[in-house]
Amino acid sequence: MKYLYKYTYKGPDRACVELGHVDEVKDFLDARYVGGSEAAWRIFEYPLHSKSHQVCRLPVHLRRGQGVVFEEGREAAAVQRAEARRTQLEAWFALNRSAEPNDPVRSIRYPDMPSHYTWDSQECAWRRRRRGPKCGEAIGRMYNVKPSAGELYYLRLLLLHVPGATDWKYFLRRAPQDEIDQAEPATFRDAARRFGLLHDDAEVEHTLRDALEMEHTSRTKVHELFAEALVWLDVADPTRLWARYQNMLREQRDVGRDATYAGCSNADLACEAYRILDDLLQGYGLHPETFGISAPTPEVVDPRRAYREYNAELRGPMAREQERQKCDAMPLNEEQAPAFAVVSACVADAAAGRHGGPNVFYIDGPAGAGKTYLYTKLLHAVRAAEGGIALAVAMSAP
DSSP states (O other): OHHHHHHHHOOSOOOOOOOSSOOHHHHHHHHOOOOHHHHHHHHTTOOSOOOOEEEEEEOOOOTTOOOOOOOTTOHHHHHHHHHHSOOHHHHHHHHHHHSOTTOGGGGOOGGGHHHHEEEETTTTEEEEOSSOOSSSEEEEEEOOOOGGGTHHHHHHHHHHHOOOOOSTTHHHHSSOOOSSOOSOOSSHHHHHHHTTOSOOSHHHHHHHHHHHHSTTOOHHHHHHHHHHHHHHSOOSOHHHHHHHHHHHHHHHHHTTSOSTTTTOOHHHHHHHHHHHHHHHHHTTTOOGGGGTOOOOOOTTSOGGGGOHHHHHTOOOHHHHHHHHHHHHTOOOOTTHHHHHHHHHHHHHHHHTTOOOSOOOOOOOOOTTSSHHHHHHHHHHHHHHSTTOOOOOOOOOOO
16 A cells, blocks of 8 residues: 555656765755655654564573674683573573572463563573563564474473473473383473474374385385485474384385395394485484484494495386386487497396406597497496496596
């Protein structure tokens, strides 16, 4: 509506041209325009703007994990200043420690503190409000934290729901007892789960199982799905979900649906899946240990599976058939065909044990002659054979 009024009453177009002396005040008055509705609003001295809420930003950090601003070369002094000053979160803990058990302040959650208290930045303490805020209502908003932040994310979740905390370990001490595990929780994740703040992972489990049971879904894509669930979703119990996921992989192997892990022992399968998950999470700057997933025992693992490239070349019948179809769909010209025949024959002889030593072939030709096309067909042909492994590498002359 404001745009329409101004557009209707804006008057003629104006342009600023600088000739000699510049009078900024006159330029401003000439260039501005005041519509009819705005002029009436200003004549009657109505308020031009208002503020309904005062939003107070509240930091969230782990113990000794608050943000520190420093100048290069003066890091130690900045750390000392940060240790001498309490953050809003630390001051909230201190206020609850000094209060009586039945004091009303013990029932105020951390995000609600600005509604009842003001922050004294000089004393680094919360002071009870004597009057309401000048602009309506004061509300607190904690900084956003992603689920991938681990314990910091679950601490923020606890601060949203649990009042009266006296320190960081308060949430661990006051967490309800688990029916199975009576011990005190060791992490904020466990405490949040016991407080009932985390949903179960049934939906994620169903999604993973459906993906595994689909015929044309590669295991790599399913592993990527599991990694993205850890990074982007609020997984309640990653260790339990990881154990369930490994059981799904073993079930697929045992019923013959997954030839990728055919012949693998349970230990081999667990280590291989863990290694792939580690590779995927590294792309997000994370590790499985970030989510409490520990590495399996590696002593019985086939050493060849320690190489990611080798594992990627292990294909089942369906994948080999796809490679064969890709190879058949690539016709060769009269110059490419002899080279393909020679290399293919050498590979077949080596696979049959009829050739003892390695061979090196050099393909020469100008740009656009089809060298890369020939390499691609050779890769498909080798990978289409049972047990065929083809690693594409690059080299340069010194």
